[in-house]
Amino acid sequence: MGRYVARRLLQMIPVFIGSTFLIFAMMFALPGDPxxxxxxxxxxxxxxxxxIRADLGLDQPLWQQYATYLWHxxxxxxxxxxxxxxxxxxxxxxxxxxxxxxxxxxxTFTVLVGISLGVIAGLRPDSVRDRGLLTLTLVLISMPSxxxxxxxxxxxxxxxxxxxxxxxxxxxxxxxxxxAVVLGSLSLAYVARLTRTSMAExxxxxxxxxxxxxxxxxxxxxxxxxxxxxxxxxxxFLGTDIGNLMTGAxxxxxxxxxxxxxxxxxxxLTRREGSTVVGIASLIVLVxxxxxxxxxxxxAVLDPRIRYA
Amino acid sequence: MRGAKSAKWVAGAIIVAMSATACGSSDSGxxxxxxxxxxxxxxxxxxxxxxxxxxxPADTNESNGSYVIQALFTQLLDFDANGEIVYTxxxxxxxxxxxxxxxxxxxxxxxxxxxAVTSQSxxxxxxxxxxIKNNQQNSxxxxxxxxxxxxxxxxxxxxxxxxxxxxxxxxxxxxxxxKDKVPYFNYKLGYSTWAPxxxxxxxxxxxxxxxxxxxxxxxxxxxxHKKLIQVAAxxxxxxxxxAANKGIQFKNYTTVEAxxxxxxxxxxxxxxQVGPTDLPKYKQDLGNGAIExxxxxxxxLVPAFYSKTFKDIDPKVLQGLSMAIDRDTITKTVLNxxxxxxxxxxxPQVKGNQDLGTDVFTYNPEKAKxxxxxxxxxxxxxxxxxxxxxxxxxxxxxxxxESIRKATGVDCVGDPKPDFPTDxxxxxxxxxKSMYRGGWVADYPVNVNFIKELxxxxxxxxxxxxxxxxxxxxxxxxxxASSLDExxxxxxxxxxxxxxxxxxxPLWYYRINGGHGDKVDNVKVDFHGDIELTQVSTK
Numbered sequence: 001m002g003r004y005v006a007r008r009l010l011q012m013i014p015v016f017i018g019s020t021f022l023i024f025a026m027m028f029a030l031p032g033d034p035x036x037x038x039x040x041x042x043x044x045x046x047x048x049x050x051x052i053r054a055d056l057g058l059d060q061p062l063w064q065q066y067a068t069y070l071w072h073x074x075x076x077x078x079x080x081x082x083x084x085x086x087x088x089x090x091x092x093x094x095x096x097x098x099x100x101x102x103x104x105x106x107x108t109f110t111v112l113v114g115i116s117l118g119v120i121a122g123l124r125p126d127s128v129r130d131r132g133l134l135t136l137t138l139v140l141i142s143m144p145s146x147x148x149x150x151x152x153x154x155x156x157x158x159x160x161x162x163x164x165x166x167x168x169x170x171x172x173x174x175x176x177x178x179x180a181v182v183l184g185s186l187s188l189a190y191v192a193r194l195t196r197t198s199m200a201e202x203x204x205x206x207x208x209x210x211x212x213x214x215x216x217x218x219x220x221x222x223x224x225x226x227x228x229x230x231x232x233x234x235x236x237f238l239g240t241d242i243g244n245l246m247t248g249a250x251x252x253x254x255x256x257x258x259x260x261x262x263x264x265x266x267x268x269l270t271r272r273e274g275s276t277v278v279g280i281a282s283l284i285v286l287v288x289x290x291x292x293x294x295x296x297x298x299x300a301v302l303d304p305r306i307r308y309a
Numbered sequence: 310m311r312g313a314k315s316a317k318w319v320a321g322a323i324i325v326a327m328s329a330t331a332c333g334s335s336d337s338g339x340x341x342x343x344x345x346x347x348x349x350x351x352x353x354x355x356x357x358x359x360x361x362x363x364x365x366p367a368d369t370n371e372s373n374g375s376y377v378i379q380a381l382f383t384q385l386l387d388f389d390a391n392g393e394i395v396y397t398x399x400x401x402x403x404x405x406x407x408x409x410x411x412x413x414x415x416x417x418x419x420x421x422x423x424x425a426v427t428s429q430s431x432x433x434x435x436x437x438x439x440x441i442k443n444n445q446q447n448s449x450x451x452x453x454x455x456x457x458x459x460x461x462x463x464x465x466x467x468x469x470x471x472x473x474x475x476x477x478x479x480x481x482x483x484x485x486x487x488k489d490k491v492p493y494f495n496y497k498l499g500y501s502t503w504a505p506x507x508x509x510x511x512x513x514x515x516x517x518x519x520x521x522x523x524x525x526x527x528x529x530x531x532x533x534h535k536k537l538i539q540v541a542a543x544x545x546x547x548x549x550x551x552a553a554n555k556g557i558q559f560k561n562y563t564t565v566e567a568x569x570x571x572x573x574x575x576x577x578x579x580x581x582q583v584g585p586t587d588l589p590k591y592k593q594d595l596g597n598g599a600i601e602x603x604x605x606x607x608x609x610l611v612p613a614f615y616s617k618t619f620k621d622i623d624p625k626v627l628q629g630l631s632m633a634i635d636r637d638t639i640t641k642t643v644l645n646x647x648x649x650x651x652x653x654x655x656x657p658q659v660k661g662n663q664d665l666g667t668d669v670f671t672y673n674p675e676k677a678k679x680x681x682x683x684x685x686x687x688x689x690x691x692x693x694x695x696x697x698x699x700x701x702x703x704x705x706x707x708x709x710x711e712s713i714r715k716a717t718g719v720d721c722v723g724d725p726k727p728d729f730p731t732d733x734x735x736x737x738x739x740x741x742k743s744m745y746r747g748g749w750v751a752d753y754p755v756n757v758n759f760i761k762e763l764x765x766x767x768x769x770x771x772x773x774x775x776x777x778x779x780x781x782x783x784x785x786x787x788x789x790a791s792s793l794d795e796x797x798x799x800x801x802x803x804x805x806x807x808x809x810x811x812x813x814x815p816l817w818y819y820r821i822n823g824g825h826g827d828k829v830d831n832v833k834v835d836f837h838g839d840i841e842l843t844q845v846s847t848k
Contacts (some may be wrong), residue, residue, distance in 0.1 A: 032730025036737065038361065038446065041748055042370055043769045044761050045449040048464050052444045083361040085515065086534065094534060157574060165570035166562075170536075214500060259535050259568035270728045271361075
């Protein structure tokens with residue numbers, strides 16, 4: 001088990017290097033120069049642009065720039081931003097906690113509500129409450145997140161006055177409630193549907209009949225036998241979804257004024273701040289890698305037949 | 310139990326993840342009182358986002374940074390709403406021959422750290438700004454001064470660290486010697502780039518950029534990156550623009566829509582520009598708080614004179630295209646009244662704006678068609694308008710094209726570039742297919758700024774590569790004029806000539822469409838569309 005984890009962790013190194021290089025090369029290939037873009041539409045002096053570019057090493061070939069970047073990275077230096085001259089590690093340290101908090105909040109909401117709804121509906125397939133759930137999730141899936149966002153903002157802030165329309169303090173859990181619910185609702189719909197289908201399916205499985213025939217209490221049948229097996233597809237979905245929640249929050253962050261990773265990376269991209277984009281994107285790659293490892297390990301917990309040597 | 314062992318690993322991973330985020334939350338725990346919405350009494354909040362760069366006057370030209378710089382620093386003079394000079398730190402700026410300028414400072418001015426503002430504070434700062442080694446974005450603004458080429462050579466290292474044209478006479482008097490006559494030089498001095506710096510700056514410019522010490526109406530208080538910049542009114546300020554409030558909070562919003570919601574709910578006092586989705590209803594929502602005012606900025610279509618389409622084109626064709634654009638309807642409908650149709654190459658707020666007495670800017674399909682045919686038509690009967698699709702230009706470009714197509718039958722197609730840097734790169738590298746969307750905001754309220762910087766053969770922003778020897782000569786003569794009025798008049802003649810040559814098709818002037826909540830009052834806009842923050846009062 002330990003060896004398996006160690007091997008997986010080691011495998012992450014080449015994946016990490018490869019993905020940083022890909023992102024770095026893509027940023028390099030994009031048209032538009034960050035230093036020139038700083039000057040905007042007004043008059044400027046090309047000599048200054050050339051001087052800044054030389055100072056930053058932007059006039060060097062791609063491989064040399066990448067080598068320098070990687071060399072600094074292994075020493076724990078993410079570099080500095082071209083425009084603001086701030087350390088990128090500082091920018092990351094500011095944006096990530098906010099996003100992680102928002103993600104965890106949304107994720108918990110998704111898991112708790114999504115799985116409960118799925119279980120409630122899945123135990124009685126084709127009943128009224130099952131139909132009700134299918135309709136509700138259909139609405140959530142088909143509604144774009146900005147519609148839901150503005151709707152919630154309107155209802156909670158302007159109609160009922162329960163919250164402020166935007167997040168006043170990104171560090172406050174209470175403030176993050178609305179954006180987290182909006183962010184989590186799409187995944188919630190998928191989780192509920194997946195749970196419901198796989199429960200309904202497994203209800204008819206042989207081992208369920210055996211368990212019932214053995215005369216086990218219903219709570220144990222559902223809670224242990226049925227749930228554990230039915231959760232495998234749900235866990236697979238949730239694993240990849242964590243990454244999506246972290247990166248795909250740009251719209252929600254915009255509506256509720258959350259200063260998180262999505263907005264940061266989008267701004268950096270439009271300003272061609274290569275090091276910021278590569279730094280944040282690499283960290284997100286790491287998150288993806290770690291959650292997929294976690295999901296694989298969870299399989300073994302849920303289904304004893306799966307073993308890792 | 311295999312499963313149990315695996316569960317241990319999963320649990321371990323979760324604990325690690327949880328503790329990692331717990332670190333995150335304790336980090337930001339003390340950030341809480343730094344960056345939240347708590348506003349001290351008497352302060353005014355406005356949606357001004359994160360400045361792109363450190364706060365150094367000569368390194369800032371985008372609007373967010375400029376707002377903060379203008380609050381913290383005061384240069385020699387400023388302009389009133391009509392574009393007339395108001396002396397702030399200077400008592401007078403005078404000249405006999407438009408070449409040597411004498412500046413007298415008001416005595417007794419101090420930086421926020423108590424240091425006196427002297428002639429040397431200005432001279433040292435300007436020398437530092439102009440030096441190529443310091444990579445200041447606005448360094449070319451000092452290019453008129455004698456000795457600029459020594460500190461800012463086009464290539465290589467600077468030969469000197471002082472411009473010989475700057476001389477201190479005494480603590481409150483200094484002279485500026487220019488390479489050539491510049492009759493409107495004093496107007497240039499109103500740009501925030503010309504601000505003085507205290508001695509502490511030179512010890513550590515990098516730290517200064519995060520925590521600037523100025524001589525302006527506000528003192529720096531704190532900067533929580535990407536959230537908030539807070540400045541407090543300077544009680545010892547001696548200028549005419551002393552703050553009527555206790556301080557300002559510049560708050561960063563992810564979208565204008567979010568900022569607008571906060572104005573409605575009272576969490577934000579002033580919004581600079583209402584987003585397109587809220588424009589149709591903002592006057593209703595804000596009532597007396599709605600602000601709608603034109604300012605000195607223009608948007609034009611600029612033909613690329615190197616392109617296949619417009620190489621050696623007859624100006625008549627361009628005049629025809631201009632007459633095929635229904636500016637009135639487009640500004641009213643597609644643009645929601647955020648612009649005013651243009652009637653010349655300069656906006657009305659600048660000195661020298663004139664009535665050109667022409668119908669080139671009036672919609673007239675028949676005449677448009679006639680002029681285009683007379684001028685030999687548009688090659689291949691088709692042209693493109695390049696724009697950046699991240700700036701909300703798509704709608705009006707489509708409308709303009711539609712208008713031209715309907716009126717003249719010339720096919721017009723939008724050529725979107727995904728974002729602004731890509732758009733700029735195509736312009737710089739002469740890769741514009743036929744036309745691009747150009748915009749210009751006044752640096753100083755004189756017509757020269759809208760003519761010379763855009764249509765002179767050697768102008769950096771002349772990306773259409775328009776070149777006309779006669780016009781260049783007329784501009785050179787205007788620059789030799791001995792008084793501002795003469796220079797302005799000369800440039801008015803240049804503008805008349807521009808109408809014949811059509812280096813661009815002016816479309817419309819900008820308007821600011823902002824608003825404020827009911828907790829503040831006296832919100833006014835200056836000539837280049839910035840809110841006059843010092844005048845805002847709280848209720």
